[in-house]
Amino acid sequence: MKKFKFQLETLLKVTQRKKDDAELKFAEVSRRLEECKKKLETLLIEMKQGQTEYTELTSEGKRVTIGVIMSYNAFFNWKRQQIEDQQKLILKTTSERQQKLKTLMELMTYLKSIEQLKEKRKREYNEEILFEEQKMLDEIGLQLHIRGN
Secondary structure (H helix, E strand, O other): OOOOOOOOHHHHHHHHHHHHHHHHHHHHHHHHHHHHHHHHHHHHHHHHHHHHHHHHHHHOOOOOOHHHHHHHHHHHHHHHHHHHHHHHHHHHHHHHHHHHHHHHHHHHHHHHHHHHHHHHHHHHHHHHHHHHHHHHHHHHHHHHHHHHO
16 A cells, blocks of 8 residues: 655755744734834833932932033933834834734645645545455445355
């Protein structure tokens, strides 16, 4: 009796590897996105702390020099630029993540269709084997019946 052999087994394995790679890439970009979001949170906290510090400094009625004001102004401009850059990076990373997810979903669909085809072919093979065995048993039964008469 011949053993079941799926003709597209190599394609199935290659597609499985591609799906695994796509999962890794998706996980990597998701991790990077989370890191970017955490960094943005940190930048926003630093900006808020700077604003609180500046408010306390100016509301105490103390004399504030131009140098101090310019330092805070430069700090705020620098923080705003960092926050803006981080937001752009988050948008870019989110877009990249969406693309990786789309690729992963396409590969998963393709892989599933190949696996379904394999299952169908295996069922057909098993039905064929069962038919052949039944045919053989019928012939044996017929021969025994003829010899018995």
